Amino acid sequence: MAELTEGTARVKRGLAEMLRGGVIMDVVNAEQAKIAEDAGAVAVMALERVPADIRRDGGVARMSDPALIREIQDTVTIPVMAKVRIGHFAEAQILEAMEVDYIDESEVLTPADESYHVDKWAFQVPFVCGATNLGEALRRISEGAALIRSKGEAGTGNVVEAVRHLRSITSDLRAIAAASEQELFGWAKRLAAPYDLVAEIHANGGHLPVPLFCAGGIATPADASLVMQLGAEANFVGSGIFKSGDPAKRARAIVEATTHYQDPKTLIRVSENLGEAMVGIEMDGLDQHLADRGW
C-alpha cells in the first residue's frame, strides 16, 4: 500500500482551489443549509446568528453549538465550514474533531486572544482568515491559513469595505510583482510580513500563495460581479441572502452572477425581480467596526 499523507498544505489549499468561482453561504440551521445547497452554494458556513444579528444583539459571539453544526453536516453534501474566535484554539480543536471541512478564524466573533491568532499549522483541518490588507494576509498565511478572504464589514450589506480591502491587497500584489529584488526587503518590512512570502509573490508574478476570496457586505448579484472583477476568486455571502426578501432566489442569482461576472446579459437576467435586498448600513452609522479585530 502506498504511503498516504493527510493534512498537507497542498491538500488544504487544494480544497480552496476547488471552491473557486463559487459562493459560500452563511446558514443558521439545516433548513437554510438545504436552501443554500439547492441554490448552488459550493459550501455553507454554519453559525448561530448571521453577522447582521450579531451586530444587532451585541454580547459575546462564540463558536456555534456542535449539535447545530452536526445537523447541518447531516443535511448537505457540500463542504461545511464553521467559525472560531480569533486565537481560540480550543474551539478549533472541537471543530477539527467534528471533521468540519474548513475553519474560519473570524473577526465576526468576539476575539479570545489579543496577542496571538491560532497556530494553524498545528491542525489537519484547513483555515480561512480575513484580511484588510496584504500584510495581514501574509501574517495569516505564515501562521498556516490556506485561504484568505477580505474582511469587508460583515453584517452591513454594504460592499464598500470589501472593495477597499480587495483593492489594497491586489494593488500591493501588482507592485510586488513589478518590484526589484532589492525592494522586496523593503516590502517585507513595510508589510510586517515574512520576506519569503514576499519573494514567493514576486517570483510567481504577483499571485497570493493561497486563493483570495471576498467576504463582508455582498448583497446583490452586481456586488458579486464587482468583487470578482476586482480579483476575488469566490464569494462568501453572509447576511445578504437570508436577510433579504426571497433568500432562495437571491442565493441562486448570486451563484450565477459569481460564475458569469463578466457577462452583463446574465447579470441583467438574474437581477430582475429579486425582491427586497437587505436594508444595509452606512459605515458612518456603525458603532463597531468588526474589521478592526485582528491585526
Add this chain to the structure above:
Amino acid sequence: MTRIGVVALQGDFCEHLDMLAMLGWQGVAVKQPGQLEGLDGLILPGGESTTQCLLLEASDLRIPVEAEIHAGLPVLGTCAGLIMLARTVVGGRLDQWSFGALDVSVIRNGFGRQVRSFEADLAVQGLGETMRAVFIRAPAITEVGEKVNTLASVGYRFADGSVRDVPAVVAQGSIVATSFHPEVSRDPRLHELAFRR
C-alpha cells in the same frame, strides 16, 4: 495547434488551463455553448459537482456538452469531473444528474470529509514514473464496467478498518477520468495521455 476546452463555470479550471499551457496547447475557458466549437478535447475540472450540475443547466451547456461527449470528443474528468461522467453517483443529491458516459459507479466524498483528504504516489499504467496524486474530498470508484480500463489504483484503509484497492484512473473509449487532481500537483502527463492519441 491542439485546442482543448475547460468547462470554466466553477472549480479549479485555472489549474487545468495552466497544464494545457505547459504542454504548449491552446486552452479555451468554456462558459457558453459557442465556446465548444472547434475543440480537440474537453476537460471537466474539479469543484463541487452539485454546483456544476446547476450551472451547466443554467448556462445552457448540459445538452451541447453531452452531445460532444457522445460524439466521441476526447474528455478528461478530474474529481468532480469524474462524478459528472459516471453512470451511477451514490451519496449525491436526490436530483443529481450526470452525463453517464463512463461505466463506473462512484460514491461522493468516498474517502471522508476534508480532514481525510490526502496525497500519495501512484503508478499509472503507461506513464513510467509515479505520479503525485492529490485526493480532495475525493469520490471513490466502487464499480467498473467491462469496457472500462483501470490505469491506476490506490490502496486505502477505510474507516471500518478494511483495506481495498480503489480505482483512481479509469479510461473508456475517448474518456479518461481520475478521482484525484493531477492539475493540483502540476503534472500534465495525464492531460497528454487523454488528448494526444
